[in-house]
Amino acid sequence: MAKNSLKSPVFGVIVVLLSISSIVSSVGILRDIIRDGETLVSESGIFVLGFFDPSKNGSSTGITRYLGLWHNFSSYSIVWVANRENPVTHSFGALQLREDGDLIISQNQSIDSDRIVWSSNSSNSAVVNPTVKLLDSGNLIITSNNGTEDGGTIIWQSFDYPTDTLLPGMKLGFNKQSSFQRYLTAWKTPNDPSPGMYVARMDNINELHEVYTSLDKKKFIRYGSWNGFWFVGFPEMKVTYDYTFTFVDNQTEAFYRFNMTASDSYGRFTVFPNNTIYTMVKRKTTPTWLYYERNSDTCDRYAYCGPNSICNPLNAKSCECFTGFRPKSSLSWEQMEYSNGCERKEVLNCANNEGFLQLIDVKTPDTTNSTVDKKLSMNECKDLCVKNCSCTAYGPVYLETIAPRGCIMWYGDLIDTVLYNSGDGEQLYLRLPNSEILKNSSKNNKKIITIVSVVVVGMILISLFIVVIIIKKKKQKQRDYPELETMSSPYQDVRRWKDDIPLFDFLTISSSTNNFSSDYIVGKGGFGDVYKGTMKDGREIAVKRLSKNSRNGLDDFMNEVVLIAKLQHRNLLQMLGCCMERNERILVYEFMKNKSLDKFIFGENRYLLDWPKRVEIIIGIGRGILYLHQDSRLRIIHRDLKPSNVLLDNLMDPKISDFGTARLFVAEQLQENTGRIIGTIGYMSPEYANGGIFSIKSDVFSFGVLLLEIISGKKSRIYYEPDVYLLEMIWTLYKEGKSLIVLDECLSNSCSIPQVLRFIQIGLLCVQEKAIDRPTMSDVLFMLGNENLHLKEAKRPAFCSDSSGVGHSHLWFTNNTMSLTMLDGR
Template sequence: MWYGDLIDMKLYSDDGEDLYVRLAGSELDSSPKRKKLVLILALTVIPTTLLLFSCGYCLRKRKNEKKGNAGGHARESTYGNFSNVSVKSSDLPLFNLGDVVIATDDFSESNKLGEGGFGPVYKGTLRNGKQIAVKRLSRNSGQGIEEFKNKVALIQQLQHRNLVRILGCCIQGEEKMLIYEYMQNKSLNYFIFDRTRRVLLDWRKRFDIIIGIARGVLYLHHDSRLRIIHRDLKASNILLDDEMNPKISDFGMARIFKGNQTQGNTNRVVGTYGYMSPEYAIDGLFSVKSDVFSFGVLLLEIISGNRNNSYHNPDSNLMGHAWQLWNEGKSLDLLDSSIADSCPTNEVLRCIHVGLLCVQENVTSRPTMLSVVSMLCNEMAIPPPKKPAYSNKKNFMDADSSTSGAGSYSINEMTATEVHAR
């Protein structure tokens, strides 16, 4: 490339001047043999590089999928099928680990509210004074980061006055934490099963709690954007705010259904004995009617103040006792004696009636939550109940041994741990 006029250098010297020109190496040797060699190298090196890159990408993707699926059915059983639903998690509130550590005083025992199968729960106070509840998930959960974010984003979309509100999450390294609103009055089992504290829940408050739980489950089954089966309804998962309003919590085992899907099955049964429907405990089949069964057990527990799976009668559980009293025309004897003198008889009998309908052994005989709410809130004709599942402890233990003895089914025993929630 020349700038200006091209001048013959001989004009400046008799012997001429040396002129140095910088060229590419390929310009110096343009022989056919060299051109052929360059072409061969280009046609082999480039495709080989692309092939190696593609193989490496596929292997890494497969490795991540295997890591995300660690534990096989265990992941499905502990965190539910949230991975098949697409949501945007870009707006998901993420808490800084340092802020959470400060809020919980480095997860001190004095701030520990309880511990379940998925990890401990701590009370925390943010710098702005807002109180929170932090669920620190166990590290062996087998759940990937993206699936965890997806689950939290989905739960955050559930907006109902009878569901605990999730504020966000904290993800750093192997740490995965859920941040919830703090419930001042802890959980329902903190009151209902304590001889001293149960008197604080008179019939009117108990009835309001029953209705609130029913409406929360109805929202999950029918009114939310996706049909959600909780699969772990129990007294310790019903939290109470400062006005004793019930809020359903802990969606760790929840399953999401799309469209008109109403039931599913699993190879790994998880939950808490005493609340599990027979078709789920024995065969791994679950549906909206599984939650109805759990609600029925919870309803009878709230009325009586007794746990179903630790009822004082050695030959019967709470459901069997309620069924016997129903047949003898003595259903009011089921009522907690601490509040028996101040209860509207018809309302109590209607609640017991609905509870027995919910715990029937036949799935098709159980009402939907829509019918449950209608029957509880209105004076209407209600069909007579049939014999409940596990009507005696022998049947219950048979279901227990049948479930645990099956090769493909097992119980996540950790989830039976009683949680003293916030």
């Protein structure tokens, strides 16, 4: 990961093109040599080539020096490293171009073989007048100039040897004739460029060329094959507006690349040492990179459910056996250990009593054990599979507007299949005995009958409800939504939520938002879009509409309605009503003109909140959480506290929002365990992120992170100098008695120093690694409001490295909603 700033000569000064005895020209062409401390700049000044020191303190130690490339405006983010496996061991390294076209890095500016630490291996006796040039694309090239005006022939280029970053125009793939691979390998650690264990590459096993990441040489996330529009395991590609994607597969090579859609923007795609992937965009008008983390959840983990099963992110237990299959180990399945997968209930005999069950909207299985014919139709594909007794399933290669085409036939076990619930998946035809297909059809018919019955009953109940409103004399005799009858015991007291919350009709909501015009959208999230609406009486509302493609279904919708319907607190966002007409799921809230807290504690707007107002916001958030944990009739764990889920009213008072992932506890319940981890990286407690265990102490942890972000104006999931996350940086400063350094500079004239130091210590108490060590929210509020109270010494925070560099509570999960994060590089 990159730092906010570096102090070495290469990074700490304005990078310019130095001319040493006419060795380096003014347009970035290298004739002979550059030494450590000198740089080569592309013609338009976009990219810089030079030596750098990735050590934690950013100083030039003269111990580990690397030759790298970075954007001229962003020196902390290295996009390519030449000698990542063999650094120069002092500050006297040099880059030299030999007469035979070989580019080398040597120690002490020597060309002795024992002093060479890296070579391009591009030497050739036919090379004439070799020249090195750094292009504005970030490609470092060596050309052989035969007197032509076109600049000569390229004999080597850095684009063929990417490290951890893919730049626009770079290829991720391979050459079919030479088997030469172009792939990405993360740095070993944020301050060690040597190759790590996390790799992104394209396979060459068959014609589909699936893209995947691997961790320690084992598949980690499989993005799958190209379906004509996107990779089957990465449907989010279709809504990316900053990039254009290209997949090329011809007789010579197969590769993927991207380009930027706007000339005033820069982009990169990087794999990081913490096993995550970010796509990044920077526009000329913005000071920092925008980091987009791919939507990811448990089901993205390769073969999480084992063979012959399907992973469903909306299922509480995630994994289900295919129809006609059963768990190989019932005991393991019950314990949510799915690696053994499933086996057939009835063995196939390749007879006429077999058929195919269609699965829709799925990420199709790993194609390692498959054959491909891209020219066949689906009917021809089916006929082939029927004739081949070893064929266990078939499906299309390409999605087309008229009909899918191409043929993939799978053999043996089916691995890494995921149900998307979004409409962006593929079709899979599973070979089964007809008896199993009939059973499945029977189940589906029963489901259809049940759905029709529920609809009919629902219409009757709604009619009864209208009658009750009109006459205003009778209590409702039947509950309107039978779904609530199946909820677990903690929800039993709130089944009659409709007595407490109004129902809006769809036409009223639609009219208030100009028929859900895109111009009225004020926010987006995993649930769907949020619109600003204006009622006929002039009242402004916020309309949260469940997206048809949202992975958050009726359960999350009902969860938010049920939980917030009974809650009344000045620091909780007030729900005004909901709408469930025309298959719509809509929540209506009071409108917050000042939007969310993150808009005011990060970036330029942070100057609008002085210290006294931040104290009010901190205490207000704490009171809201305490109400959820203790003072309301229900005990609720929010599970996703973060600045974007805290809204601000006209007086800048905080309102906690977004209860879609919240959970209700019974009075005596202390904690719960879940297999579906939902939340946002940087705010999840270690016991929840790593083990699925959550409690009131999970919210306390999130509050502690939020408190420290409000004080510092820094985001929790960004690497800061010296290459640490916010919690570790604050912890280190706290131990050294330098906590005040973390204070946002814009607060220096309005704050009380003793109060700032006290709040930082309280924040550290909230983020301690063990839940038992953290205070309750009532304790937190008491500490915040009593200046003379003696505070305990905080213990080590979660996700913090010890002196040996060994981290605690390593985080292996990512948030399951698309996140837009501002990071400051590697």
